[in-house]
Amino acid sequence: MLGWWAGGVAIGVVLILAVALVQPIGVSTQYVVLDGVLLHHVLPDVASKSPYLAKTAPGWTLATYEFFFVLGIPLGALLAAMVTSRFSTRVVPSEWSKRFGSNPGHRLVWSFVGGFLLLFGARFGGGCTSGHMISGVSQLAVSSLVFSVALFASAIMTARWLYGDGRKQ
């Protein structure tokens, strides 16, 4: 287990290595790439109709540095989870069940909605926590600062409202 200090330094060092060797880090684009490649495999005509998919997944291939970077994330996490033996198959996280009860279907539906909004927002803004907040702010990009401020303002207000913090405490 790493504390916030060591963990933050480790993430910063990965960013510096990535910027030195290839380019800043990013995750959310690869969700589009996977969508595009899968869709092109099943329904090539439909996939080709979207200029955004065609542009984001050129050649309809997953054999790129960018995709393998994102593929490495769960791989590294799996190794780390094995070392620390931190696996969990709980469906409902504790904070959620304290507030909304332990119905797994309810949690899964909202997880899907949350994931939908995450990637819709990330593609809209051209990046996520990795690409905008860590890579972008480190480069002093104005777009990334604007995105990050809006993100945190919205996430904090939503979480406090969702978990009833204004009312109970």
Next chain:
Amino acid sequence: MMLLLGLVLGAAFGAALQLSGASSHTKITRALRLKDLTIIKLIVVAIGVGLIGVHLLDLSGWANMKVKDLYLPGMIVAGLIFGVGFAVSGYCPGTALVAAAEGKPDAWVTVLGGLFGALVFAFMFPDLETILFSFGEYGPVTIHGLLGIQGSILAIPLGGFCLWLAARLPGSGGAQ
């Protein structure tokens, strides 16, 4: 070779996120509820180290920078939508992959929701582009670029400030 490099760097990133608890729904949620700022401190340290390191690389001419374009109204709307998804799911696109690797079913479903959200965006893009991206476009602007100064002059003190701030922010005070 590039694929292997990607896999190794990605794995290091995923391992760092897992080991520092960034894939924990509890830690993310408590951070956003402002009850335990550990994850905020983690992000602020990462940005502080990044600011200093990336701009030192840039000074030496070794940095491969890639700054995203600014669309003023679009970027705010995007951040607001992302923030709601962050609070509802308790994950971000990267940490959902980490939590999925730890076996958490709600993270798997978050990834599926994300794939669907990205697909819907891809097919809505031509319309969104004409509505939201057509005005307020400023290109890949940076703060130091706007000020007309060398990036490291700003980035190094700011990076130091981030590290100081992370140390000063309260951690997991209060009951867990």
